[in-house]
Amino acid sequence: MPDTDHRETLLEAVELTRKFDGVTALDRFSFKLRRGEILGLLGANGAGKTTAMNCLLGLTLPTSGQIFAFGQALHAHRIAILQRSNFSSSYVSLPGNLKVWQNLLVFARIYGVREPKKKIAELLDMLEVAHLRERVTGQLSAGEGTRVNLCKAFLNEPELLMLDEPTASLDPDIADKVRKVVRRVQRERAIGILYTSHNMKDIEEVCDRVIFLHKGRIVAEGTPEEIVKRSTEHSLENVFIKIARSGDLEDINGKEPAAP
Amino acid sequence: MNLRIVHALLSRYIFLYTRSPVRLVEMVFWPVVDMLVWGFLTVYLRQSTSGEFPHFISFLLGAMILWDILFRAQQGVAISFLEDVWTRNLLNIFVAPVRTCEYLTATFAVGVLRICVTAVALVLIGWLAYSFNVFVMRWWLIPFFLNLMLFGWSLGIISTALILRWGQAAESLAWAVPFFIQPVVAVFYPVSVLPAWLQPIALALPATHIFEGMRSVMQTGTMSWAPLLWAFALNLVYLAVAGGFFVWILNYTRQRGLLTKFSTQ
Numbered sequence: 001m002p003d004t005d006h007r008e009t010l011l012e013a014v015e016l017t018r019k020f021d022g023v024t025a026l027d028r029f030s031f032k033l034r035r036g037e038i039l040g041l042l043g044a045n046g047a048g049k050t051t052a053m054n055c056l057l058g059l060t061l062p063t064s065g066q067i068f069a070f071g072q073a074l075h076a077h078r079i080a081i082l083q084r085s086n087f088s089s090s091y092v093s094l095p096g097n098l099k100v101w102q103n104l105l106v107f108a109r110i111y112g113v114r115e116p117k118k119k120i121a122e123l124l125d126m127l128e129v130a131h132l133r134e135r136v137t138g139q140l141s142a143g144e145g146t147r148v149n150l151c152k153a154f155l156n157e158p159e160l161l162m163l164d165e166p167t168a169s170l171d172p173d174i175a176d177k178v179r180k181v182v183r184r185v186q187r188e189r190a191i192g193i194l195y196t197s198h199n200m201k202d203i204e205e206v207c208d209r210v211i212f213l214h215k216g217r218i219v220a221e222g223t224p225e226e227i228v229k230r231s232t233e234h235s236l237e238n239v240f241i242k243i244a245r246s247g248d249l250e251d252i253n254g255k256e257p258a259a260p
Numbered sequence: 261m262n263l264r265i266v267h268a269l270l271s272r273y274i275f276l277y278t279r280s281p282v283r284l285v286e287m288v289f290w291p292v293v294d295m296l297v298w299g300f301l302t303v304y305l306r307q308s309t310s311g312e313f314p315h316f317i318s319f320l321l322g323a324m325i326l327w328d329i330l331f332r333a334q335q336g337v338a339i340s341f342l343e344d345v346w347t348r349n350l351l352n353i354f355v356a357p358v359r360t361c362e363y364l365t366a367t368f369a370v371g372v373l374r375i376c377v378t379a380v381a382l383v384l385i386g387w388l389a390y391s392f393n394v395f396v397m398r399w400w401l402i403p404f405f406l407n408l409m410l411f412g413w414s415l416g417i418i419s420t421a422l423i424l425r426w427g428q429a430a431e432s433l434a435w436a437v438p439f440f441i442q443p444v445v446a447v448f449y450p451v452s453v454l455p456a457w458l459q460p461i462a463l464a465l466p467a468t469h470i471f472e473g474m475r476s477v478m479q480t481g482t483m484s485w486a487p488l489l490w491a492f493a494l495n496l497v498y499l500a501v502a503g504g505f506f507v508w509i510l511n512y513t514r515q516r517g518l519l520t521k522f523s524t525q
Binding site for chain 2: 020057058060079089095098106107110111
């Protein structure tokens with residue numbers, strides 16, 4: 001099918017394969033993330049999302065295949081690409097023994113943020129955590145920590161952002177606020193976001209397009225609505241469960257009756 | 261190399277040390293304990309051997325202080341890396357636009373700061389408790405200091421690479437690596453004391469030339485430049501090898517997908 005989307009490609013994986021001791025964690029994984037798009041990467045535990053994310057961040061080298069960001073090969077232009085990107089994960093924390101402002105100032109300096117103190121204050125306000133500025137990071141609740149991590153991720157005004165389960169461990173109220181902030185920033189700055197989550201409400205609300213992974217392979221791709229429509233299921237959550245259990249694309253294309 | 265990034269990383273370590281004064285105590289406590297033990301031992305030996313070892317006290321205390329320069333330089337690199345492991349910050353650093361050389365340079369700078377704190381404490385105690393004046397080595401002290409610091413950095417890089425490869429299970433190497441070479445580099449005794457087969461190995465280590473030079477300066481007030489040049493040349497080789505080893509291990513951990521374990525350990 002010809003590619004009719006003319007927006008700039010921010011991130012592209014081409015036939016990405018990663019094997020660990022003979023086990024294929026990622027199998028010829030290809031996708032494009034466009035400017036101004038939020039792409040959800042979905043799949044059950046062990047489907048290959050984390051491996052994909054680690055490869056895209058340059059933490060793990062692929063066994064084969066290539067990664068391009070801003071039109072440049074990741075392996076050759078890693079630093080230039082990382083300068084224009086950022087990352088946040090619920091599972092990677094900032095140093096717990098420093099105050100929130102100290103952690104953010106260190107990263108603001110790494111990214112060369114102009115007027116770092118002003119920028120930090122703006123982001124803390126935006127994520128409604130300004131009152132945590134002087135708190136020691138290790139003493140924050142999970143939800144507070146996640147929002148401070150997001151401040152770090154927005155520091156350099158990235159054009160490409162990778163968010164690994166940003167609403168995990170957040171209560172519904174805060175999760176809703178985080179989703180709105182992510183959506184707002186993406187609209188205002190037309191950034192591309194790669195977003196993983198196990199929360200299908202998150203995905204339906206935030207993502208323009210999703211990719212379902214199963215055993216390292218793409219088994220479905222499209223907008224959340226398209227995928228639900230193509231399947232015999234009534235919700236994205238049911239599609240997720242079905243793929244996690246059967247892993248068969250045929251099943252979501254209507255060959256198996258939907259559960260009542 | 262971007263100095264802005266080195267400064268950013270260094271500021272993180274400075275925040276850490278200023279927020280936690282206990283870390284400063286750790287930098288001073290063990291060296292001071294060592295200094296007191298060795299100092300009293302040498303005083304005892306001098307008293308009970310009726311002046312048979314005129315330079316003994318100077319040799320031991322001088323060696324003790326110089327050894328600590330090497331050890332603290334190594335610790336500056338290895339412990340700074342471990343701080344990032346302990347605080348699970350390593351992945352944040354690896355996904356930020358930080359080059360390996362910038363990261364290592366920041367840890368070198370931490371090493372210099374640690375050395376300054378420790379050296380001031382040791383020099384003061386040596387002077388006050390044992391009337392030992394480290395400046396008896398005069399201007400030779402500067403090349404001694406620089407060479408030991410360079411070798412400490414090399415050992416620190418190697419320790420860090422090993423921890424990177426084997427994870428926190430290999431954490432004790434951060435403290436153990438300098439002590440693997442301590443018996444060979446002739447810190448407290450001349451190289452001639454070592455078995456003949458071990459002497460070439462000792463001379464292949466830059467620190468050996470420095471400790472030999474220290475004894476020569478203390479005994480005669482001067483030394484030949486040749487050992488210093490040897491030490492410097494060897495240091496360049498060791499730094500290049502250590503840097504290459506670190507990059508090789510870093511690539512290996514990326515290939516094996518081992519880097520991400522630091523976010524979960």
